[in-house]
Amino acid sequence: MWVRLGAMLRKEFNQLLHDYWILFILIYAFTGAIYVAGHAISMEIKNYPIAVLDFSQSSESRDLVARLQPPFFKLVTYARSDAALVKLLDSGKASLGLVIPPDFARQVQENRGKCQVISDGTLSMSATIAMAHVAQIAADYGIQMLEQQGQLTRTMLAQIPQVDARIRVAYNPNITSSWFTSLLELMNIITMISMLLSASAMVREKVYGTIEQLQVSPLHPAELFAAKIIPATVVILMLSVLSLFGVVKGIFNTPLHGSLFLFFTVTAIYILSIASLGIAIAVIAKNIAQVAMMMLLIMYPMLFLSGAFTPPESMAPWMHWASLLSPMRYYMDFGFQVLYKGNGIADVWYDVVGIVVIGSLLFTFSVWRFRQSIR
Amino acid sequence: MTARVIAIAHKEAREFLRDPIYLGLAFIAPVVLMLLFGYGLTMDVKHLPIVFLDHDRTAYSRDYMDSFLHSEYFTPLGVAPNRKAANKLMRSGQARLVIDIPPDFTRLLSKQKPVQIGVTIDGSFPSRAQVMVGYVNGINRLYNSRLLSNYLSGLAHSGPVQAMPVNVNFSVWYNPSLESKNFIVPGMQVIVLMLFPAILGALLIVREREAGTIFNLIASPARRWEILAGKAVPYIFVAFLNYLITFAMSIFLFKVRFIGSFLFLSSAALLYSTCTIGIGLVFSVISRSQLVAMLVTFLATITPAFNYSGFIAPVASQDRVGQFVAHLIPATYFMDMVRGSYLKGLGFAFYWQDLVALAVYAIVIYALALIFFRKRID
Numbered sequence: 001m002w003v004r005l006g007a008m009l010r011k012e013f014n015q016l017l018h019d020y021w022i023l024f025i026l027i028y029a030f031t032g033a034i035y036v037a038g039h040a041i042s043m044e045i046k047n048y049p050i051a052v053l054d055f056s057q058s059s060e061s062r063d064l065v066a067r068l069q070p071p072f073f074k075l076v077t078y079a080r081s082d083a084a085l086v087k088l089l090d091s092g093k094a095s096l097g098l099v100i101p102p103d104f105a106r107q108v109q110e111n112r113g114k115c116q117v118i119s120d121g122t123l124s125m126s127a128t129i130a131m132a133h134v135a136q137i138a139a140d141y142g143i144q145m146l147e148q149q150g151q152l153t154r155t156m157l158a159q160i161p162q163v164d165a166r167i168r169v170a171y172n173p174n175i176t177s178s179w180f181t182s183l184l185e186l187m188n189i190i191t192m193i194s195m196l197l198s199a200s201a202m203v204r205e206k207v208y209g210t211i212e213q214l215q216v217s218p219l220h221p222a223e224l225f226a227a228k229i230i231p232a233t234v235v236i237l238m239l240s241v242l243s244l245f246g247v248v249k250g251i252f253n254t255p256l257h258g259s260l261f262l263f264f265t266v267t268a269i270y271i272l273s274i275a276s277l278g279i280a281i282a283v284i285a286k287n288i289a290q291v292a293m294m295m296l297l298i299m300y301p302m303l304f305l306s307g308a309f310t311p312p313e314s315m316a317p318w319m320h321w322a323s324l325l326s327p328m329r330y331y332m333d334f335g336f337q338v339l340y341k342g343n344g345i346a347d348v349w350y351d352v353v354g355i356v357v358i359g360s361l362l363f364t365f366s367v368w369r370f371r372q373s374i375r
Numbered sequence: 376m377t378a379r380v381i382a383i384a385h386k387e388a389r390e391f392l393r394d395p396i397y398l399g400l401a402f403i404a405p406v407v408l409m410l411l412f413g414y415g416l417t418m419d420v421k422h423l424p425i426v427f428l429d430h431d432r433t434a435y436s437r438d439y440m441d442s443f444l445h446s447e448y449f450t451p452l453g454v455a456p457n458r459k460a461a462n463k464l465m466r467s468g469q470a471r472l473v474i475d476i477p478p479d480f481t482r483l484l485s486k487q488k489p490v491q492i493g494v495t496i497d498g499s500f501p502s503r504a505q506v507m508v509g510y511v512n513g514i515n516r517l518y519n520s521r522l523l524s525n526y527l528s529g530l531a532h533s534g535p536v537q538a539m540p541v542n543v544n545f546s547v548w549y550n551p552s553l554e555s556k557n558f559i560v561p562g563m564q565v566i567v568l569m570l571f572p573a574i575l576g577a578l579l580i581v582r583e584r585e586a587g588t589i590f591n592l593i594a595s596p597a598r599r600w601e602i603l604a605g606k607a608v609p610y611i612f613v614a615f616l617n618y619l620i621t622f623a624m625s626i627f628l629f630k631v632r633f634i635g636s637f638l639f640l641s642s643a644a645l646l647y648s649t650c651t652i653g654i655g656l657v658f659s660v661i662s663r664s665q666l667v668a669m670l671v672t673f674l675a676t677i678t679p680a681f682n683y684s685g686f687i688a689p690v691a692s693q694d695r696v697g698q699f700v701a702h703l704i705p706a707t708y709f710m711d712m713v714r715g716s717y718l719k720g721l722g723f724a725f726y727w728q729d730l731v732a733l734a735v736y737a738i739v740i741y742a743l744a745l746i747f748f749r750k751r752i753d
Contacts, residue, residue: 021663021664028674029674033678036679039694039696039697040682046692092714092715095691113542114543115544116544117544118547119546121551122558122718122719123558123688124550125420126692127547127550129509132513133509135543135545161487161522162523163515164490164492165511166492167512169496170497171498171499172498172501175504175508176501177501179501180501188678192677196666196673200665200669286396287397288585289578290397292574293404296404297407300408314420337467337468341466343467347466
């Protein structure tokens, strides 16, 4: 068995490593693509574009506007008229419009200052957060005004019973999104490449007709599949090491807390598991075009159910159950727990079990289905 | 010359129709994706599991804790017996938030003194962590303003301070109910029409090259542009059908508000489909194997489409790298037009420049394909 597997492995390694284009693209996938993705922000508010229509032109109105600052807000422009503001909002150049009425200064002195915020609700989540920020800024400004007017003295302010919430964000103190997005992209890339490499290595034999030679050879289907899976696993694992140290940690300075040995061991198991999924696809598909479409049909739901888009606690029950079928869900949970939180195997053993069980089922299915096709 | 384009298109369409699995998947996969995201994607950060550590155990501390539970933002996991238990819940991901109330909470407040409470937030999902920080600050501020007004009403000269100097009146346009489906479903159309057509296009030329049938085309009198056009046209039609299906889903199934012009949106979608098929086509022409073409297409479409097209966060919020990528992909331009059509009711008059931009994009992308496509045996 080892001789047969060895011979087949040598052929597969040769095929993979002699395609310089593929190697080049794989290296890009594990470095450049992750670098690009690390720059993405998801929905936190940064440089939220605002436009101001200031009829008051007073020091009070300028004070308020000056508080709408980066990193949250970016003042795009002052609008000159209602119509101009509407145009800015329509075009999406501004997502939030602040209208300050002519008698704002006097109103503020009389504690009844009113201004109008028009929010573009298209991106509802960002809009909600942005409005909350504006409300907070207006309130802070108000308190400062009271203080200036002497209605609240410093001693009074010091005496106000107040709850001071000292917020500490665990695992990511400054909420650096690249720590998350770069690691997430690495996991996405591992998933995509493992599936694609193994599926294409397998279906290629079908397209060229060489599958029949393999079928009549003494190779057991399990040996054949192992020979298809192992080279991809080795290459992807090496590239993951490069990527984790070179980009995720090297460029984005993501702190890696847990046991790296544990992380890479389970990553190897995960790649084997996803590669088995690729083999299962290839056993069913007749050509590469079908593989492509089946991959899309399986991969996108997997990415979606991984918990990165919608965390487990926010999933509807049907999504929760569906996500249990996706090996990626376990891997994602495992990866973030180990690397972010420094958790050990005692905390993540069920993730490992999930990955192993699903991978084994897929592998067994492929062997069974492949044998059926011979008969 | 058009006869040759039609002949090649005819052959291509036949091949497509004769692979029922490929044909079926090309229509089913986008629908599945629309269903999943349309029903499943919730951007609303709600029902966050919260744990309290109450060292004070008085009516005051319970009142403070209650202020977190009046909203649907948090779901209580209960009061943890000690710090260690709370940390464990946080580490395993069962709790996203721990609120630690010190033993002298009531004593300090009744002495009119500020009191510090500890809040620990799970930073695993940065965007959600930021929202959580906002929630905690907001709830805390509400609680403080209650304390403040109680305090002020206890003072003699409290009269004029009752009102705040600056009051903001908010109004929300375009999506007044702030429903996330109104931006997710149309946004998904943009994504779906990027991912699938690009892959369809990516296999067009390289598939024939790998099978060796490219020689038939090379030997034929058809010119290079005729071959590319003939191959692309049937798939542009498929992508456009996908647009019609997803549009119908958004209106009849997801009941998204649509106040724009169907004619405008459809012409934009046709141009956009031409671009996305073209992107795949370029990769198909330059790739040596179908595997390479697929790899490159996946890498070039998935992340940019989801992260940089303005699907979830405004393009303006991205940093320089993000803005650069955003302007490289047609999805960004189409995203504006789709959202403008659905929610703002804008049409040709407003977006003619973006339409021109897409048209220029299409011309450039097909020119690239033409430049790299050699009628030569190498």
